[in-house]
Amino acid sequence: xxxxxxxxxxxxxxxxxxxxxxxxxxxxxxxxxxxxxxxxxxxxxxxxxxxxxxxxxxxxxxxxxxxxxxxxxxxxxxxxxxxxxxxxxxxxxxxxxxxxxxxxxxxxxxxxxxxxxxxxxxxxxxxxxxxxxxxxxxxxxxxxxxxxxxxxxxxxxxxxxxxxxxxxxxxxxxxxxxxxxxxxxxxxxxxxxxxxxxxxxxxxxxxx
Numbered sequence: 001x002x003x004x005x006x007x008x009x010x011x012x013x014x015x016x017x018x019x020x021x022x023x024x025x026x027x028x029x030x031x032x033x034x035x036x037x038x039x040x041x042x043x044x045x046x047x048x049x050x051x052x053x054x055x056x057x058x059x060x061x062x063x064x065x066x067x068x069x070x071x072x073x074x075x076x077x078x079x080x081x082x083x084x085x086x087x088x089x090x091x092x093x094x095x096x097x098x099x100x101x102x103x104x105x106x107x108x109x110x111x112x113x114x115x116x117x118x119x120x121x122x123x124x125x126x127x128x129x130x131x132x133x134x135x136x137x138x139x140x141x142x143x144x145x146x147x148x149x150x151x152x153x154x155x156x157x158x159x160x161x162x163x164x165x166x167x168x169x170x171x172x173x174x175x176x177x178x179x180x181x182x183x184x185x186x187x188x189x190x191x192x193x194x195x196x197x198x199x200x201x202x203x204x205x206x207x208x
Contacts, residue, residue, distance in 0.1 A: 002066045005066075006065070006146060013058060016063075017063070022042055024128065029041040031194050032109055044096055048093075053085060054085060060076060061073060061075045064130075072129060073128065075126045078151075081124075116183070121158060122158045123150060124159075126161075144159075147159050152206075158204065158206075164197060175202075179204045180204065181200045182201055
C-alpha cells in the first residue's frame, strides 16, 4: 500500500478540491449553486473554496496525498462552527454569485434551512471524497480516522455526517466504519424537482 500523507489545503488547491467536493454533491450542487448547470455549480464551489469562513472553505479542508498527487479530501469542523458559518456563508454567496444566481440559491435553499446536520457536541464531516483511481487503498478510513483525531483535539467524542439515501455504497462504507443512522431527512420539494431522495444523518461515538 502506498504511503498516505496529509496536508492542509491552500487556496491554490481549488481546482482539484472542487472536483472532489462536487463528487459528494452532484445534482444537488447543480440545483442549489449552479442554476441547474454543472459548470456554474463548480465555479461557485471553487470561488467559495478560495474564501474563508464558509462551509466549503480551504481552511477546513485536508488533502490526502499519494506519490505527490491529491488522492482525496476531507472537509470538516466542529458542529458549533457549522452553525456559526450561516451568516458568513450568505456573505460569501453574495460575493461569488451573480444576482439572478444568488436569488435562486436563496429560494432553492429554503427547504434545507431547518435541517439538523450536526449538534454542538459533534464534529461534522461536510465532505469526504476519493478519486476513483485511488479507491480501495484505505484512504477513506484514513481520512475518517483523521476526523476523529480532529474531533478529540476539539474536545469532542462524536462525529456526524449526512449522506444521500440512495447512495447505498457510501452508506455501507460509513456503517462499516462504525457510523449509525440516527435520522432520515426527506425534502419533498427537492424530491419532486431533482429526484433527491433525502439524507441519512449518521453518527459515531468513540472513547476519550
